[in-house]
Amino acid sequence: MRLIPTEEQRELGASVRAFLAETAPMARVRAVAESDEAYDARVWERMAGELGLAGLAIPEAHGGSGAGHGEVAAVMEELGAALTPSPFLASAVLAANVLLAAEQAGDEEAAKDLLPGIAAGTTVATFAVPVKGDPVTRARESDGAYTLTGTVRRVLNGAEADVILVASVLTDEVAEEGLGPLAVFAVDASAAGVARTPLTTLDLTRPQARVELADAPARLVTTSGDALARTLDLSAVALAAGQLGGLRRCLDTIVEYAKLRVQFGRFVGSFQGVKHRLADMHCTLEQAESVVRYAVWAADESPDELPVAAALAQSYLGRAFFQVAKDHLLLHGGIGFTWEHDAHLYYKRAKGDELLLGPPRDHRARLAERLDLIV
Amino acid sequence: MTDLDEYGRRARAWLEANASDLSPEPDLRTARAFMAKLYDAGYSGITWPAEYGGQGLSAAEERAFQQASRGFTLPIGVFGIGFGMCGPTLVSIGTEEQKRRYVRPLLRGEEIWCQMFSEPGAGSDVASLQTRAVRDGDAWVVNGQKVWTSVAKQADFGLLIARTDVDVPKHRGITMFIVDMHDPGVTVRPLRDMSGESHFNEIFLDDVRIPADRVVGEVNGGWSAAVTTLLHERVSIGMGATRTERPASFGPLAAAARERGTLGDPAVRDQLVELYIRERALDLFNARLAQELKAGIQPGARGSVSKLLLADLMLHGADVATEILGPDSAAHGEGDRQDDLIARTLAMAPGMALGGGTNEIMRNIIGDRVLGLPREPQVDRTVPFRDLKVGTQAKEAGA
Numbered sequence: 092m093r094l095i096p097t098e099e100q101r102e103l104g105a106s107v108r109a110f111l112a113e114t115a116p117m118a119r120v121r122a123v124a125e126s127d128e129a130y131d132a133r134v135w136e137r138m139a140g141e142l143g144l145a146g147l148a149i150p151e152a153h154g155g156s157g158a159g160h161g162e163v164a165a166v167m168e169e170l171g172a173a174l175t176p177s178p179f180l181a182s183a184v185l186a187a188n189v190l191l192a193a194e195q196a197g198d199e200e201a202a203k204d205l206l207p208g209i210a211a212g213t214t215v216a217t218f219a220v221p222v223k224g225d226p227v228t229r230a231r232e233s234d235g236a237y238t239l240t241g242t243v244r245r246v247l248n249g250a251e252a253d254v255i256l257v258a259s260v261l262t263d264e265v266a267e268e269g270l271g272p273l274a275v276f277a278v279d280a281s282a283a284g285v286a287r288t289p290l291t292t293l294d295l296t297r298p299q300a301r302v303e304l305a306d307a308p309a310r311l312v313t314t315s316g317d318a319l320a321r322t323l324d325l326s327a328v329a330l331a332a333g334q335l336g337g338l339r340r341c342l343d344t345i346v347e348y349a350k351l352r353v354q355f356g357r358f359v360g361s362f363q364g365v366k367h368r369l370a371d372m373h374c375t376l377e378q379a380e381s382v383v384r385y386a387v388w389a390a391d392e393s394p395d396e397l398p399v400a401a402a403l404a405q406s407y408l409g410r411a412f413f414q415v416a417k418d419h420l421l422l423h424g425g426i427g428f429t430w431e432h433d434a435h436l437y438y439k440r441a442k443g444d445e446l447l448l449g450p451p452r453d454h455r456a457r458l459a460e461r462l463d464l465i466v
Numbered sequence: 467m468t469d470l471d472e473y474g475r476r477a478r479a480w481l482e483a484n485a486s487d488l489s490p491e492p493d494l495r496t497a498r499a500f501m502a503k504l505y506d507a508g509y510s511g512i513t514w515p516a517e518y519g520g521q522g523l524s525a526a527e528e529r530a531f532q533q534a535s536r537g538f539t540l541p542i543g544v545f546g547i548g549f550g551m552c553g554p555t556l557v558s559i560g561t562e563e564q565k566r567r568y569v570r571p572l573l574r575g576e577e578i579w580c581q582m583f584s585e586p587g588a589g590s591d592v593a594s595l596q597t598r599a600v601r602d603g604d605a606w607v608v609n610g611q612k613v614w615t616s617v618a619k620q621a622d623f624g625l626l627i628a629r630t631d632v633d634v635p636k637h638r639g640i641t642m643f644i645v646d647m648h649d650p651g652v653t654v655r656p657l658r659d660m661s662g663e664s665h666f667n668e669i670f671l672d673d674v675r676i677p678a679d680r681v682v683g684e685v686n687g688g689w690s691a692a693v694t695t696l697l698h699e700r701v702s703i704g705m706g707a708t709r710t711e712r713p714a715s716f717g718p719l720a721a722a723a724r725e726r727g728t729l730g731d732p733a734v735r736d737q738l739v740e741l742y743i744r745e746r747a748l749d750l751f752n753a754r755l756a757q758e759l760k761a762g763i764q765p766g767a768r769g770s771v772s773k774l775l776l777a778d779l780m781l782h783g784a785d786v787a788t789e790i791l792g793p794d795s796a797a798h799g800e801g802d803r804q805d806d807l808i809a810r811t812l813a814m815a816p817g818m819a820l821g822g823g824t825n826e827i828m829r830n831i832i833g834d835r836v837l838g839l840p841r842e843p844q845v846d847r848t849v850p851f852r853d854l855k856v857g858t859q860a861k862e863a864g865a
């Protein structure tokens with residue numbers, strides 16, 4: 092088990108940090124978040140081109156650089172810390188993971204066609220992560236061609252993506268209301284029968300859209316349940332790394348502030364009411380980092396441990412990031428409640444992330460299942 | 467199989483042969499005999515320097531041994547203070563003679579150690595201690611009282627901190643000594659703690675003569691020596707936590723819930739999940755600290771994170787265990803081993819949040835030394851000790 096990043100991962104993180112500081116400082120993040128743009132296309136182009144991030148985890152055979160989940164985590168941490176609006180998570184992580192898992196399961200066609208564009212950053216893809224309780228779209232086959240019908244309530248970068256991967260039920264395989272096995276399909280977002288409506292998101296830096304499908308043409312990516320399960324676990328791990336980055340930034344920021352702000356003739360950080368809260372936040376950070384490193388290691392090296400590690404990562408990080416973000420906002424005092432201050436951006440990101448793959452209770456239920464606690 | 471796996475496998479085989487049927491708190495003779503066997507097999511002092519009797523191996527072997535020893539109850543409690551605090555202090559700052567004289571017998575369980583820091587008037591603020599040591603020829607003469615001293619009753623030696631200069635501020639007039647607990651001037655009285663047993667003691671020191679070569683570190687440099695001990699203490703308490711399986715932990719409680727048919731209750735299930743999450747998060751943090759240590763990154767005050775989290779986890783675990791087991795854990799018959807264990811765990815749990823520095827003190831340390839936050843205003847750093855209001859001194863002076 093490896094719980095400290097490699098030298099290369101640290102260097103990758105440092106170069107992404109430097110790049111983001113230069114191209115996507117907070118002022119720029121805010122400008123993009125408050126505009127109609129989902130992300131800064133020029134920054135994404137450079138991230139994909141100069142830094143090769145769009146194809147980071149995609150094998151060289153498909154035009155990527157074949158790095159591991161440790162490297163993806165290093166990038167996610169930096170993007171999470173900087174709140175950079177970017178299709179990296181949707182395209183280079185979520186969608187790429189689905190296609191790679193499908194390929195591993197023997198379904199190579201879609202991977203072969205779609206991955207090179209994703210790796211180059213010229214195709215932006217996304218994956219509508221199925222969340223418990225949401226309606227599931229239905230797939231119908233006729234003459235070897237598929238169409239999808241139904242609503243996907245929330246899709247990360249759904250309004251901008253060129254390709255949307257959707258988990259759908261094959262209608263001829265289930266009874267009327269049954270939830271049969273899910274299969275993953277790829278939908279061309281510009282096809283007839285695809286309607287996309289941007290949603291009002293709490294977190295302005297991570298746009299989502301509702302996608303309505305009415306007999307929309309789709310191609311089958313995989314019917315492998317294992318591929319889907321692995322994808323969901325990998326998504327949980329990558330998101331957790333982003334949450335860790337945000338959490339650490341929140342703590343760093345408020346610690347610095349507590350060393351500067353004076354009330355009652357003292358730095359506020361010298362009051363135990365403040366200091367002890369910061370100490371508890373630091374304890375949370377130490378554990379959050381450990382949990383993420385473990386889950387990332389499991390993703391790269393220990394597939395058997397991944398299901399528990401991934402559920403653990405989301406169960407821990409979702410709550411942890413939000414609590415730290417909340418306390419970091421509160422400890423700023425009134426300024427933390429203003430639109431101009433960045434605290435609310437982290438607070439909202441933390442809440443958005445906590446719910447992105449389903450609420451904490453879903454992850455805890457998954458964990459209970461995997462720990463064999465369900466009788 | 468890597469060398470490390472092989473090491474762990476051999477350790478496990480050794481433990482199966484030698485540690486399968488041990489009670490956690492056996493009589494002293496059995497405990498000492500076990501330590502001697504453990505030492506002779508090469509599993510005591512795994513990371514300690516070879517020239518003083520250790521094995522000179524890395525934290526990875528230590529961790530492999532700890533993993534191998536999961537599920538075994540090793541009777542090592544009585545040696546804990548020596549291994550976790552006194553020994554590491556001697557290795558860090560003891561003289562060459564001290565290291566050669568004391569470390570090997572400590573590792574072999576031949577000599578048991580205790581730590582005499584706290585006093586009736588000086589606990590969290592241990593630097594305000596009043597036990598006096600006065601130089602007399604080639605020795606020091608010590609008078610005073612210590613309290614809450616774990617394993618003092620069984621101990622052969624103790625690390626003592628005492629005041630050697632009252633004319634300087636409190637942190638600058640303290641010296642650390644090695645005390646022979648069998649000295650006629652040392653009186654040890656067991657104190658009964660809330661578990662009903664005696665885990666700690668009070669100690670009266672009356673004209674105890676300590677040879678000058680038993681000073682540890684510098685004369686009047688005892689505060690930095692004590693800080694060394696306390697840093698080791700926190701790392702050792704925190705990181706040692708996972709060494710044996712605790713009764714109020716996920717594994718046994720999940721099994722109990724299954725057995726008693728309460729696992730179907732979603733509230734019970736969620737309590738178990740929460741416990742699992744907290745245990746794993748702390749386990750993984752400790753494992754990460756160990757890996758960092760191996761990579762040359764010192765944990766420093768981050769040991770306090772480990773200690774604080776463990777204290778919280780033990781209180782939480784004991785609390786939740788009683789909820790899962792239900793009323794039986796508060797009222798049980800003779801043979802109900804698990805309920806009895808949990809009841810005792812609940813009664814022991816506060817100890818971890820007090821001994822080795824309270825949770826508030828841990829938070830102060832994390833704030834000050836890990837996060838670098840500004841300290842609280844302090845009135846006691848510059849005043850000579852004799853003019854300071856400390857512990858019970860002020861009252862005595864007025865009386």
Ligand SMILES: Cc1cc2nc3c(=O)[nH]c(=O)nc-3n(C[C@H](O)[C@H](O)[C@H](O)COP(=O)(O)OP(=O)(O)OC[C@H]3O[C@@H](n4cnc5c(N)ncnc54)[C@H](O)[C@@H]3O)c2cc1C
Pocket residue numbers: 363547580581582583584588589590591613614615616617665666816817818820821822823824825826827830
């Ligand atoms: C099981 C156990 C084993 C022990 N073993 C040993 C041993 O082997 N050797 C030894 O020397 N000692 C030992 N101790 C003593 C232990 O170190 C002290 O009890 C501890 O440091 C607290 O000191 P105190 O009891 O005087 O409490 P006090 O210091 O009087 O604390 C009272 C309350 O005030 C709070 N407080 C004090 N100062 C501050 C501050 N600056 N900021 C915020 N809150 C503060 C404390 O957190 C606590 O809640 C042991 C204690 C226990 C419970």
